[in-house]
Amino acid sequence: xxxxxxxxxxxxxxxxxxNMVCGSVLPEYDIAxxxxxxxxxxxxxxxxxxxxxxxxxxxxxxxxxxxxxGWWDDYxxxxxxxxxxxxxxxxxxxxxxxHGSSGPASTNPETGKVYGPDFPIVTCKDWVNSQNELRQHxxxxxxxxxxxxxxxxxxxxxxxxxFPDKIKHAIVIASAPKLSAQNxxxxxxxxxxxxxDPEFHDGRFIEAGTTPKRxxxxxxxxxxxxYLSDDLMGTKFGRxxxxxxxxxxFEVEFQVESYLRYQGEKFATKQNFDANTYLLMTxxxxxxxxxxxxxxxxxxxxxxxxxxxxVIAFTTDWRFSPERSHEIVKALLDNDxxxxxxxxxxxxxxxxxxxxxxxxxxxxxxxxxQVVQKDLTAxxxxxx
Amino acid sequence: xxxxxxxPEFKLISKWIRDESRVLDLGCGDGQLLSYLKTTRNTTGYxxxxxxxxxxxxxxxxxxxxxxxxxxxDIYDYFDEDSFDYVIMTQALQVVRRPDILxxxxxxxxxxxxxTFPNFGHWRNRAQLLLDGRMPQxxxxxxxxxxxxxxxxxxxxxxxxxxxxxxxxxxxxxVVNRYHESxxxxxxxxxxxxxxxxxxxKRK
Numbered sequence: 018x019x020x021x022x023x024x025x026x027x028x029x030x031x032x033x034x035x036n037m038v039c040g041s042v043l044p045e046y047d048i049a050x051x052x053x054x055x056x057x058x059x060x061x062x063x064x065x066x067x068x069x070x071x072x073x074x075x076x077x078x079x080x081x082x083x084x085x086x087g088w089w090d091d092y093x094x095x096x097x098x099x100x101x102x103x104x105x106x107x108x109x110x111x112x113x114x115x116h117g118s119s120g121p122a123s124t125n126p127e128t129g130k131v132y133g134p135d136f137p138i139v140t141c142k143d144w145v146n147s148q149n150e151l152r153q154h155x156x157x158x159x160x161x162x163x164x165x166x167x168x169x170x171x172x173x174x175x176x177x178x179x180f181p182d183k184i185k186h187a188i189v190i191a192s193a194p195k196l197s198a199q200n201x202x203x204x205x206x207x208x209x210x211x212x213x214d215p216e217f218h219d220g221r222f223i224e225a226g227t228t229p230k231r232x233x234x235x236x237x238x239x240x241x242x243x244y245l246s247d248d249l250m251g252t253k254f255g256r257x258x259x260x261x262x263x264x265x266x267f268e269v270e271f272q273v274e275s276y277l278r279y280q281g282e283k284f285a286t287k288q289n290f291d292a293n294t295y296l297l298m299t300x301x302x303x304x305x306x307x308x309x310x311x312x313x314x315x316x317x318x319x320x321x322x323x324x325x326x327x328v329i330a331f332t333t334d335w336r337f338s339p340e341r342s343h344e345i346v347k348a349l350l351d352n353d354x355x356x357x358x359x360x361x362x363x364x365x366x367x368x369x370x371x372x373x374x375x376x377x378x379x380x381x382x383x384x385x386x387q388v389v390q391k392d393l394t395a396x397x398x399x400x401x
Numbered sequence: 402x403x404x405x406x407x408x409p410e411f412k413l414i415s416k417w418i419r420d421e422s423r424v425l426d427l428g429c430g431d432g433q434l435l436s437y438l439k440t441t442r443n444t445t446g447y448x449x450x451x452x453x454x455x456x457x458x459x460x461x462x463x464x465x466x467x468x469x470x471x472x473x474x475d476i477y478d479y480f481d482e483d484s485f486d487y488v489i490m491t492q493a494l495q496v497v498r499r500p501d502i503l504x505x506x507x508x509x510x511x512x513x514x515x516x517t518f519p520n521f522g523h524w525r526n527r528a529q530l531l532l533d534g535r536m537p538q539x540x541x542x543x544x545x546x547x548x549x550x551x552x553x554x555x556x557x558x559x560x561x562x563x564x565x566x567x568x569x570x571x572x573x574x575x576v577v578n579r580y581h582e583s584x585x586x587x588x589x590x591x592x593x594x595x596x597x598x599x600x601x602x603k604r605k
Binding site: 343356376387 | 484
């Protein structure tokens with residue numbers, strides 16, 4: 018299957034102040050984004066992809082000189098599930114991120130210094146509001162679909178609640194209506210790992226000329242653990258030893274230890290992910306709870322949504338289990354909303370939403386072909 | 402079961418359904434019935450289906466379909482009392498673990514229920530068992546005894562006894578053969594001559 022090929026990021030500078038949920042105001046900010054495919058004459062074939070925790074705008078294709086494709090390249094491209102021959106696909110780096118959108122690692126235009134810990138606490142609502150600026154900039158009246166997995170799925174729900182007339186189809190994958198205490202606990206351990214790293218310097222590590230690599234690597238190791246399933250780790254590593262024998266010391270002995278350390282270090286050093294961004298993103302996850310503004314009633318929270326929903330969960334995902342998706346489905350059913358739900362058999366845990374899977378792809382493709390068909394029918398009706 | 406053989410059943414069911422009503426189809430398969438009712442009666446609602454392949458077919462038919470296993474998930478997990486005008490279950494009552502409990506649930510979330518099932522009391526089934534001494538196998542019951550999904554086969558009389566016991570009112574009954582045709586004789590002695598039962602029931 019073909020790739021969207023060589024792509025590059027663009028940046029939108031927004032000078033309309035953003036009133037944030039935390040009470041702060043960002044007078045101006047940047048949103049980094051990528052687009053694939055082309056917007057049709059009616060500007061009706063646009064799909065917004067919302068990224069998960071450590072994701073960014075580079076979702077498909079390749080950057081010049083880089084062999085690694087975008088994070089969801091398996092699903093986005095010509096002839097792929099999210100077909101760029103049919104759709105105009107947009108993905109932006111969330112505000113507070115570290116891949117080109119304004120965030121803790123960027124320069125505060127008011128002071129000329131790096132924001133660091135001074136970047137305001139962002140929430141899912143703030144992301145949606147800033148993505149809405151991008152929508153207007155691109156001249157898109159309403160997204161044909163907004164799609165997101167995990168934290169991306171939360172943004173999809175927030176869009177459906179806050180801008181019901183700007184989203185026609187909502188595809189929520191491996192997500193949850195809010196974090197459980199266990200989810201928040203994992204995030205807190207990850208944050209403590211970062212904040213207690215001696216090189217954290219109260220978040221001013223860039224000015225100090227260093228990075229809390231160890232803390233960031235630990236945070237990523239923990240995250241990684243929660244994204245995999247016990248079965249998968251068992252199959253992949255079992256209790257396999259690196260040197261074929263036990264050495265009775267604290268060096269890496271089991272293969273699984275080696276794998277986790279590799280993942281952590283890769284994230285902290287090679288990808289150079291900003292530690293403050295990790296803190297902000299996990300906090301935004303913790304705060305997400307659209308029902309809290311509606312007497313803790315998710316049904317009420319989703320009552321304004323008019324989008325058609327597709328909710329997808331994976332059998333071995335214990336971070337956001339199928340039961341969490343049921344909560345979303347139930348609230349939508351209570352509102353008599355259009356919703357379909359699919360539960361995909363997979364051994365890959367939470368990570369399954371990023372990986373190739375025949376059933377998942379077929380559900381996704383079939384649903385999106387409906388999106389195209391319905392839009393065509395709607396256009397036909399308008400013509401008459 | 403193919404679309405062609407099912408469509409007469411669809412027509413019978415469609416006759417019993419009011420325009421613009423809300424319908425839940427349990428075990429909706431490829432969604433053809435809901436799609437037919439949407440076209441003929443302008444209904445809204447959902448299908449539920451356990452089979453991932455049929456689920457995708459239902460999505461392709463433009464149906465809202467919830468993938469769910471009725472033997473491990475309670476329909477109360479999804480729907481509240483009086484959520485639907487009709488809860489339909491075609492050719493699936495005999496495969497659920499507790500049809501009696503499900504019948505109660507169907508009539509709690511829906512005002513009425515439409516149920517179809519193969520009649521085990523049909524003369525051909527009786528004849529096979531009596532003369533051949535073997536579990537019946539035919540067009541309406543194609544599986545062998547060891548690999549059949551049908552764990553609770555029943556006859557018209559059995560079903561009506563269950564309804565009576567549960568104070569469920571039989572509003573309509575249609576008795577058809579495997580081609581979904583009806584005859585006067587079939588109406589006179591349904592338990593012997595009817596191959597497929599189509600019932601509309603409601604709470605008394």
